[in-house]
Amino acid sequence: xxxxxxxxxxxxxxGRRKVHTTYPDGAEMIEEFDLKTDELLVRRRRGxxxxxKDTPWEYLVGEAPRTFAPDTGTLIESGxxxxxxxxxxxxGSFVWRVRNLPYPKETYDVRCDHEAQQVVIRxxxxxxxxxxxxxxxxxxxxxxxxAALSWDYRNFTLIVQYKKPREAVVAEIEEKKDRMQLAxxxxxxxxxxxxxxx
Amino acid sequence: MAEGGExxxxxxxxxxxxxxxxxxxxxxxxxxxxxALEARKVSQGMVGQVNARKAAGVILSMIREGAIAGRAVxxxxxxxxxxxxxxxxxxxxxxxxxxFAMMAGSExxxxxxxxxxxxxxxxxxxxxxxxxxxxxxxxxxxxxxEIDRPVTSGAAPKMGKLTLKTTEMETxxxxxQKMIESLNKEKVSAGDVVTIDKASxxxxxxxxxxxxxxxxxxxxxxxxxxxxxEGELQKRKEVVHVVTLHExxxxxxxxxxxxxxxxxxxxxxRPEVREQIDAKVAEWREEGKAEIVxxxxxxxxxxxxxIECFSFLNRALENDMAPVLVVATNRxxxxxxxxxxxxxxxxxxxxxxRLLIVTTVPYTERELRLILDIxxxxxxxxxxEDAKDLLCKxxxxxxxxxxxxxxxxxxxxxxxxxxxxxxxxxxSRVYAxxxxxxxxxxxxxxxxxxFMFNEVPEECGDEMDV
Numbered sequence: 001x002x003x004x005x006x007x008x009x010x011x012x013x014x015g016r017r018k019v020h021t022t023y024p025d026g027a028e029m030i031e032e033f034d035l036k037t038d039e040l041l042v043r044r045r046r047g048x049x050x051x052x053k054d055t056p057w058e059y060l061v062g063e064a065p066r067t068f069a070p071d072t073g074t075l076i077e078s079g080x081x082x083x084x085x086x087x088x089x090x091x092g093s094f095v096w097r098v099r100n101l102p103y104p105k106e107t108y109d110v111r112c113d114h115e116a117q118q119v120v121i122r123x124x125x126x127x128x129x130x131x132x133x134x135x136x137x138x139x140x141x142x143x144x145x146x147a148a149l150s151w152d153y154r155n156f157t158l159i160v161q162y163k164k165p166r167e168a169v170v171a172e173i174e175e176k177k178d179r180m181q182l183a184x185x186x187x188x189x190x191x192x193x194x195x196x197x198x
Numbered sequence: 199m200a201e202g203g204e205x206x207x208x209x210x211x212x213x214x215x216x217x218x219x220x221x222x223x224x225x226x227x228x229x230x231x232x233x234a235l236e237a238r239k240v241s242q243g244m245v246g247q248v249n250a251r252k253a254a255g256v257i258l259s260m261i262r263e264g265a266i267a268g269r270a271v272x273x274x275x276x277x278x279x280x281x282x283x284x285x286x287x288x289x290x291x292x293x294x295x296x297x298f299a300m301m302a303g304s305e306x307x308x309x310x311x312x313x314x315x316x317x318x319x320x321x322x323x324x325x326x327x328x329x330x331x332x333x334x335x336x337x338x339x340x341x342x343x344e345i346d347r348p349v350t351s352g353a354a355p356k357m358g359k360l361t362l363k364t365t366e367m368e369t370x371x372x373x374x375q376k377m378i379e380s381l382n383k384e385k386v387s388a389g390d391v392v393t394i395d396k397a398s399x400x401x402x403x404x405x406x407x408x409x410x411x412x413x414x415x416x417x418x419x420x421x422x423x424x425x426x427x428e429g430e431l432q433k434r435k436e437v438v439h440v441v442t443l444h445e446x447x448x449x450x451x452x453x454x455x456x457x458x459x460x461x462x463x464x465x466x467x468r469p470e471v472r473e474q475i476d477a478k479v480a481e482w483r484e485e486g487k488a489e490i491v492x493x494x495x496x497x498x499x500x501x502x503x504x505i506e507c508f509s510f511l512n513r514a515l516e517n518d519m520a521p522v523l524v525v526a527t528n529r530x531x532x533x534x535x536x537x538x539x540x541x542x543x544x545x546x547x548x549x550x551x552r553l554l555i556v557t558t559v560p561y562t563e564r565e566l567r568l569i570l571d572i573x574x575x576x577x578x579x580x581x582x583e584d585a586k587d588l589l590c591k592x593x594x595x596x597x598x599x600x601x602x603x604x605x606x607x608x609x610x611x612x613x614x615x616x617x618x619x620x621x622x623x624x625x626s627r628v629y630a631x632x633x634x635x636x637x638x639x640x641x642x643x644x645x646x647x648x649f650m651f652n653e654v655p656e657e658c659g660d661e662m663d664v
Contacts, residue, residue, distance in 0.1 A: 050331055050487075051441060052450040070357070073374035074399030075336075078359065081369050122366065129366035129430055 001139045001171045002029060002043070002060075003178070010182045016041065017183060026052070032062075038176070039088055060135055061086045082128050090161065092169075093148075094134060098158040101128060105153040110160055112144040119149065119160065140167050222282075222602075225576040229287040231255045243572055244287055246565035247280050253556040254284050258291055261522050264492050268520035270511075272500075272550070274527055274543055275558030278598045281526040284558070285496045288524070297442050297493030297521075299323035303502030314510050315466050321514055322443040322472075324521035326491035327479055330438050336394045337433055338362035338369075339407045339426045340386060345378055362392075364427045374399075391424050396432075440491055443519075446475050476519070493521050500525035501544035504536035508549050515552060525553070566593045566601070573602050579609040581620040588625050596634040604628050 006021040012035060021029040029045035042062035047055050057064065063085045068076040082100045089095060098121065101108075109122040113131070117138070121130040137144065148163040164172075230241030235255040237248045244251060250273070257271055273281040289298040299320055306316040341361040358373035360381070373381070376399050384401045386392060389410035393402045405422035451471045482488035497503070503511075514520055525545075532544040541547060561569065567590045574581050581589075585608070593601030608624040617624075633641065646652060 050329065050482075051446050056334075068372065068374070070372070070374050072376070074396065075360065075371045075373050075377045075394065078370040078372045126363075126366055127368050129364070131430060 001136065001168075001175060002031070002045075003175070004139075008182055010179070012183075017179075019179060019182065033179070041088070059085070061088070084130055084132075089164075093161045093163045094136070096132070096160040098128070098130070098160075099156065101153075101156055101158050103127065108151070108153060108158055110149065110151045110158075112146055112149055114144060117144055119144070119162070121158065121160070134162055136168050136171075137165070140165070140171065142167065220577055223286045225572050226283055226286045226290060228291045229254055229258065229284070231291075235259070240568050240572075242287065242290075243576075244280075244283065245568045245572065246561050247284065247558050250275075250280070250284055250556050250558045251287070253554075254288055257522065257524070257554070258288060261292065261296065261492065261494060264490070266522075267492060267518050268515040268523075270515055270523040270525065270549075270553045272525050272527070272543065272545070272553040272555045273558060274555060276560055277528045279558040279560055281528070281558055282498060284556075285498070285524055285526060288494065289496070292494065295326075295328075295440055296491060297324050297326040297440065298496065299442075299493065299521075300496045301498070303497055303499040306503070306507065311466055313504075313507055317507060317510055317514070318472075319444055319447075319467070320495055320497075321521060322447060324493040324495035325443045325519055326440040326493055327443065327446065327482075327488050328438060328440050328491050329482065329488040330436050332434050332436050334396050335433055335435050336362065336371075336396060336431050337404075337427045337435075338364050338392070338431045339409075340388050340390045340392060341368065342388055343381060343386065345373075345381075362431055364429060364431055366429060367431060369431050391426065442493075443475065443479070446479075447471060450475060490519070492519075494524055495521050496524045496526070498526050499528075501527045501529045501532065502535065505534055505546065506536065508534070508546050512549055512552070561598060563590060563594045566590050566598060569598065570601060570605070573605055577606050577609070579605050579620060580618055581605075581608075582622070584622050585620050585625050588622055592625070592629060592634075596636060600634045604632070607632065 003019070003021045006023040006027075006029065008019055008021045010017060010019045012018070015035050017033045017035055017038075019031045019033070021031075023029075026048040027045060029043070031040065032042040033040055040061055043060040044057045044062070044064075045060065046057045049055060063083075066076070066079070080100070082098050084096065084098050087095050087097050096119075103123060103125060107123045107125055107127075109124065111120060112118075113120045116131070118131045118133050121128065123129065134144070142165055148165070149160070150163075151158065151160045153159070225243040228242035228244070229251050230238050230244035231251060232238060235252060237244075237251040237255070239245075253271075257269075260266055260269065273284060275281055285300070289300070292298060301320050306313045306320075308316060311319075339362065341363050343358070343360050345356060345358040347356060356375065356378050358378045358381075360371045360373055360377075362369055362371065377394075380399060380401050384392075384403060386401065386403065389407050391404040391407050393404060394400070405424040407426050408423050409426060411423050447467045451467045479488060479490070483490065511523070515523065527543045527545070529544050531540055531542050533539070534541050534544050534546055539546075542550065545553075567586065570586060570589055570593065574586070589601050589604060589608075592604070604625065605620075607628045608620045611627050612618075612620045612624045615624075642649075647655075
């Protein structure tokens with residue numbers, strides 16, 4: 001569902017199948033799958049500003065690398081802060097993890113904001129706050145449902161789960177078929193690029 | 199500074215906030231005109247040149263209206279009569295929003311770039327596009343700033359942490375060098391509400407937080423109180439800003455994909471990219487998304503351009519996207535570079551015909567005095583009236599630039615004899631130490647034979663050939 005409307009090429013590298021998609025408006029997406037288990041490890045995308053500048057990568061799945069040069073950079077969130085990532089899907093649900101949260105379980109409050117169609121994490125001590133969308137639901141044009149959302153707090157980590165709706169499961173299966181086709185066009189070897197003739 | 203005579207050297211504390219140095223034209227803050235475009239005698243660092251300033255004012259209102267494209271102005275006058283000062287004044291008067299590109303005529307001669315490319319880039323630097331763009335900003339109230347200075351100065355980089363909060367959350371940020379400097383420069387302290395542009399690191403102070411309004415701080419009358427921001431610290435916001443066409447060119451001219459390996463970094467921008475961008479800008483204008491802000495291109499020492507550049511300018515001025523061109527020269531009738539023809543100001547007649555010519559005239563002794571007063575203040579030098587009179591006389595007999603250069607030199611001499619004020623003796627001392635052009639020429643004429651390569655008298659050369 002993410003690759004719709006774009007041109008995809010796939011390459012196998014370092015034990016990962018990397019799928020690169022470009023869209024007509026200049027946006028790009030890179031997905032990385034484990035070659036053995038076919039799990040989605042990273043999905044990141046970036047767009048273009050009106051002036052034509054690339055926006056920074058937005059990590060939909062996986063963790064963004066911390067790149068910061070103190071000599072030339074401006075500022076970056078310190079490693080001591082809670083870190084928010086979307087991790088690999090559990091069977092049947094999307095999973096987000098907020099690591100490095102030292103406050104007791106009663107502090108947290110996770111719920112759907114139906115107006116903005118976002119999941120909101122609040123803390124009663126006003127230390128952490130996060131709003132995020134579920135991009136799959138947005139693409140499938142589905143609304144958030146309170147019943148599908150659940151959360152737990154263990155080992156300084158807040159784990160938020162959202163049960164995948166039927167449509168998302170179907171779309172994922174189809175996408176996998178697509179991807180296999182893309183890879184099967186020519187059996188790619190390590191480092192081979194599926195590159196079209198100009 | 200004056201009481202440092204104890205024999206103990208106290209290391210001077212460098213003022214971090216003043217990063218700009220004092221330049222030849224740093225005292226100029228505008229053109230010094232009133233609302234009716236009449237030139238005030240002394241205002242915004244400008245003195246005299248009443249007619250030239252009035253003319254510049256008329257040009258300014260033409261630029262501000264923005265309707266007329268491709269006009270050109272020539273500032274002509276003897277050296278040291280304030281041509282560059284008037285151009286600087288125009289730039290200051292136009293404000294930050296209007297693009298003002300400044301270059302010297304000789305800048306276009308480069309090995310990396312063709313002359314016309316350099317001129318085209320300069321033209322495009324002088325045309326702005328006002329457009330709305332979404333950027334990522336951080337908006338919050340400062341809880342704490344912590345900057346560790348390393349014990350050994352110099353080598354180790356400074357480390358810093360900044361804690362920001364909103365009504366809902368709190369985050370600690372690691373700071374880079376640039377950020378630490380701009381936090382210092384903006385004098386940000388705990389309790390300020392700030393926005394930070396994440397990419398450029400630009401800080402904007404919105405005001406003090408209401409929560410801090412009861413602290414007994416000494417604060418100015420203009421301190422504004424604002425609410426602590428809500429929601430997440432990182433936000434996407436639409437900001438309206440002016441970018442030049444050249445900046446858009448650069449953004450879009452990166453070679454993409456594997457072609458980047460082969461493209462030489464010549465700094466030239468392909469014409470297709472420019473065409474594409476012109477089309478895009480035209481589209482935005484039609485949709486009402488963007489506005490054109492025509493600016494000013496100022497070319498100093500314009501006689502350094504050659505005949506090819508002049509004919510390029512002729513053509514470029516006819517484009518309806520052309521900015522207002524201001525050129526300056528201190529030459530009289532001289533050769534046009536690249537030809538053997540002579541022409542007024544070294545500019546071909548056909549281009550001269552397109553220019554509105556503004557002349558600057560030498561300063562009178564009274565005006566010189568006023569300029570020296572302003573410069574003394576700008577360079578932070580105290581001077582007695584007698585010393586100023588003497589300096590003014592020197593300026594009148596030699597040149598304004600020479601007398602301005604003597605100010606700081608004399609101040610240093612006065613400082614050495616532990617006087618806070620520059621007196622006549624200091625001026626005469628530096629006058630003896632440093633030659634002006636006239637005296638230097640005189641010296642040369644007298645002692646020419648004793649310099650290098652004069653071992654053989656010139657008349658002898660012919661005899662030797664025989």
